[in-house]
Amino acid sequence: MTVERALADRRLVVVLGPGGVGKTTASALLALRLARRRRTLVFTADPARRLADALGVPLARTPVRVRENLHACMLDPKASLDALVSTYARPRERDAIFASPLYAHLSDAFAGSEDFVAMGDLYEHVESGDFETIVVDTPPSRHAVDFLDVPSRLLRVFETGAVRWVLRPGGFLAGGAASLLATATSGEYARDLAGFFAAFGRMFEELEARARRMQTLLGDPASTATILVAAPEAAAVRSAAALATRLAERGAPPAAVIVNRVLPPIDLPGPSVPAGFGDLAPRVERAARLYEALRAEEAPHAAAALALAPAGARVAARAGGLRTLARLEEAAREL
Amino acid sequence: MDVSAARLFCQGPGSRRVGELRIVLGKGGAGRTTVAAALCLSAARKGRAATLVTLSPLAPGTGVAGDETLDPIPFRTLAIDPRAELDAAVARVTGLRLLPRLLSLHPAYAALADVAPAVKEVASLDRIVALSRQTDLVVVDAPATGHGRNLLLAPRKAADLVAGRLRERALAVESALREPPCRATVVATPEEMPVREARELLELLDANGFHAERPVLNRCLPAVTQDEEEGDRLAALANAAGPAEAWAKAARWIDRAHREGEVAAADLPSPRRVPWIPSPAGRLARVADAMEAP
Numbered sequence: 001m002t003v004e005r006a007l008a009d010r011r012l013v014v015v016l017g018p019g020g021v022g023k024t025t026a027s028a029l030l031a032l033r034l035a036r037r038r039r040t041l042v043f044t045a046d047p048a049r050r051l052a053d054a055l056g057v058p059l060a061r062t063p064v065r066v067r068e069n070l071h072a073c074m075l076d077p078k079a080s081l082d083a084l085v086s087t088y089a090r091p092r093e094r095d096a097i098f099a100s101p102l103y104a105h106l107s108d109a110f111a112g113s114e115d116f117v118a119m120g121d122l123y124e125h126v127e128s129g130d131f132e133t134i135v136v137d138t139p140p141s142r143h144a145v146d147f148l149d150v151p152s153r154l155l156r157v158f159e160t161g162a163v164r165w166v167l168r169p170g171g172f173l174a175g176g177a178a179s180l181l182a183t184a185t186s187g188e189y190a191r192d193l194a195g196f197f198a199a200f201g202r203m204f205e206e207l208e209a210r211a212r213r214m215q216t217l218l219g220d221p222a223s224t225a226t227i228l229v230a231a232p233e234a235a236a237v238r239s240a241a242a243l244a245t246r247l248a249e250r251g252a253p254p255a256a257v258i259v260n261r262v263l264p265p266i267d268l269p270g271p272s273v274p275a276g277f278g279d280l281a282p283r284v285e286r287a288a289r290l291y292e293a294l295r296a297e298e299a300p301h302a303a304a305a306l307a308l309a310p311a312g313a314r315v316a317a318r319a320g321g322l323r324t325l326a327r328l329e330e331a332a333r334e335l
Numbered sequence: 336m337d338v339s340a341a342r343l344f345c346q347g348p349g350s351r352r353v354g355e356l357r358i359v360l361g362k363g364g365a366g367r368t369t370v371a372a373a374l375c376l377s378a379a380r381k382g383r384a385a386t387l388v389t390l391s392p393l394a395p396g397t398g399v400a401g402d403e404t405l406d407p408i409p410f411r412t413l414a415i416d417p418r419a420e421l422d423a424a425v426a427r428v429t430g431l432r433l434l435p436r437l438l439s440l441h442p443a444y445a446a447l448a449d450v451a452p453a454v455k456e457v458a459s460l461d462r463i464v465a466l467s468r469q470t471d472l473v474v475v476d477a478p479a480t481g482h483g484r485n486l487l488l489a490p491r492k493a494a495d496l497v498a499g500r501l502r503e504r505a506l507a508v509e510s511a512l513r514e515p516p517c518r519a520t521v522v523a524t525p526e527e528m529p530v531r532e533a534r535e536l537l538e539l540l541d542a543n544g545f546h547a548e549r550p551v552l553n554r555c556l557p558a559v560t561q562d563e564e565e566g567d568r569l570a571a572l573a574n575a576a577g578p579a580e581a582w583a584k585a586a587r588w589i590d591r592a593h594r595e596g597e598v599a600a601a602d603l604p605s606p607r608r609v610p611w612i613p614s615p616a617g618r619l620a621r622v623a624d625a626m627e628a629p
Contacts, residue, residue: 019480020363020479021364234615236364264588268581273579274582278568280568280569283560284583284586288585290557291589
């Protein structure tokens with residue numbers, strides 16, 4: 001089965017996987033592949049220079065055209081957040097937000113705030129209707145599935161009443177459990193935090209509405225497909241397996257698994273290196289044996305990673321040396 | 336500093352022992368856990384008491400850093416949950432023993448504790464610094480990439496943001512992290528992105544007054560050819576059908592990966608090289624050997 005068949009005509013394709021397995025490259029390959037039939041946007045995290053060079057356009061927060069049917073944009077959390085505040089906060093709130101020292105550290109304030117901000121931009125691209133398919137390369141997070149949970153995590157904050165509660169005059173400091181946090185960290189800190197939330201209040205309403213929409217979209221298997229990227233090594237496969245389990249628990253197992261960085265299959269004939277290598281023979285022998293050992297080590301991990309995919313949606317790829325758009329396209333055809 | 340400030344976290348200043356503290360940083364998949372465990376193994380070989388600290392629970396039944404042959408493990412392992420550390424610190428200052436469990440059940444507290452910047456990290460680091468004063472070596476397997484960076488910068492951020500007791504603790508933790516017994520080790524594989532992140536981390540450590548060890552370049556492959564002539568010979572054999580073809584192709588893959596890796600790693604200042612060790616059995620011992628090499 002081809003990747004297109006596995007993805008059918010989903011509007012969102014979310015690429016998930018542990019850190020360091022090549023999610024960004026896999027996303028670019030997928031997008032190139034899908035762009036043959038559909039207007040596609042690839043929404044990447046910070047790409048390697050080599051990949052950015054291969055795409056051949058300077059990536060920015062707003063989509064730029066790579067070629068026919070394919071646009072690309074890059075996650076820029078700071079710029080996106082500034083834009084969000086500028087758009088939705090009232091002028092006085094806006095000044096208060098920008099002036100708050102908490103705002104400068106907001107990237108730490110929200111667990112996985114890059115995901116959160118990415119969700120805001122993603123929402124706009126979905127709303128714009130400019131693209132038939134959006135491939136989302138997820139930013140690094142402690143738990144890779146966090147990205148899909150951003151809307152519900154946000155909604156949880158709204159629904160627990162924490163926000164309304166700090167917005168109530170004197171609520172944060174007068175309140176029960178949260179005032180313990182205030183005792184432990186000093187009153188000023190709690191007041192700063194409360195003031196900051198108050199300034200964010202109007203934005204929260206807007207974000208709440210967005211979060212609900214995105215939750216619906218991400219939770220709907222007819223609209224959203226997930227692609228799991230793994231590398232053939234023990235730790236990456238363990239993380240990928242945990243991820244697959246969580247996706248299945250959500251009722252939406254991955255549509256396909258891409259095992260990246262798989263060594264090309266080269267089998268060594270004969271017990272030892274044949275004639276013809278001259279003085280290179282001992283070095284070739286050592287290197288070829290090392291290659292064999294690396295393949296032997298990765299084989300069970302690659303198989304275990306592929307087994308995480310529904311039958312027929314298994315893809316093994318090696319994305320090394322992709323320096324040009326032509327090479328990227330060639331690799332995309334192999335998916 | 337008032338008494339309650341010392342009571343807020345588990346350890347005040349003035350403990351007896353000043354053990355070594357090592358924080359292992361790097362991009363996901365670079366081998367932080369392996370390098371951190373190898374540092375502990377290396378210390379254990381010298382008869383020193385070492386503890387490997389992770390900030391997320393180790394997956395059950397996985398052995399230490401993919402080496403199931405290490406039995407018994409000659410060092411302690413400890414998983415710290417940053418949120419639990421914060422809850423415990425809050426409970427200590429309020430003096431209520433049952434509080435941590437009650438707190439985590441209170442949705443409003445949970446929501447606010449989740450979004451409060453830097454305090455969870457400071458509570459965790461405070462525990463780690465205290466631990467390092469009770470043993471010879473504590474090695475922290477820090478979270479990947481940005482999360483590792485945020486961990487190191489948390490005390491400064493907390494000190495900038497808050498006043499009162501937490502600020503004092505944050506400053507104490509920060510100065511402990513800047514003392515020479517605390518050093519950071521940055522791990523990368525010889526590839527563009529891991530090396531780029533390693534360089535950024537080294538610059539950040541330097542700019543913030545932390546001590547850094549030589550970076551570790553993990554999973555290095557050996558060179559096969561030494562000059563262009565040898566490279567051409569190998570390429571010719573790899574492109575001609577015959578019994579030599581597969582051998583030459585495999586060796587050439589290693590040779591090219593080595594060369595690409597060297598180009599990618601060129602920007603990393605005097606890295607300590609750890610070879611790519613194919614078999615998980617005994618891997619940790621061999622990584623420890625490479626880390627001990629002069």
